[in-house]
Amino acid sequence: MSHPTLELKKAYLSLRHALDHTVRGFGLTSAQFDVLQLLMHSDGLEHRELQRRLAIASPTLTNIIDVLQREKLVERRPDPGDARSKTLHLTGKAKTLCASEEFCNAGQSLVDQMFAGFSKTQREDFMQALKRVELNLGAVTN
Numbered sequence: 108m109s110h111p112t113l114e115l116k117k118a119y120l121s122l123r124h125a126l127d128h129t130v131r132g133f134g135l136t137s138a139q140f141d142v143l144q145l146l147m148h149s150d151g152l153e154h155r156e157l158q159r160r161l162a163i164a165s166p167t168l169t170n171i172i173d174v175l176q177r178e179k180l181v182e183r184r185p186d187p188g189d190a191r192s193k194t195l196h197l198t199g200k201a202k203t204l205c206a207s208e209e210f211c212n213a214g215q216s217l218v219d220q221m222f223a224g225f226s227k228t229q230r231e232d233f234m235q236a237l238k239r240v241e242l243n244l245g246a247v248t249n
Contacts, residue, residue, distance in 0.1 A: 115240070122221070129217045133210060134178070138163075138171050143180065143197065147205050151194045153186060180204070 126137040135143070141161055146152065152160075158168045172195065175181035180201040186192035197205070204210055222230050 125217060125220070129213050132213070133204065136171075138167075139175055139180075142168075142171055142175060142195075143201055143205060146181065146195060146197045146201075150196050151184075153192050153194050155192075157195060175201075 123137050126140060130137060130140045142157065145157060145160055154165070154168065154172075158165055161168065172181055172183070176183065179198055182196050182198055183193040184196055186194050222233075225233065
């Protein structure tokens, strides 16, 4: 029998590979998609908060944002509350891409594939279990 931490890591890596495959046709990587997805739901995040939510190193996030900015998908703006900080915002181009039928259908197809063979109840239970694992493991480092 395999260890739960290994199984969770294997599932995560499968998700990353599938997501990379899905967003490649849109000129994105899964890491770039993660940034766009967070900004779709919380536009105007500060760099440190985005870094915290993605659990990645600051230089890594800076590189991802630099590429997204070059592609005119994200822009940095001065933080009105702290002139030393920048907030990150989706551009009109990014909003159009993320709202496009093709992009949404690709994302839905990935989610459908991920939950193939799950009943609605199993899917809901799985999502609750993932949240519980996140909270339990968060307590280790807090």
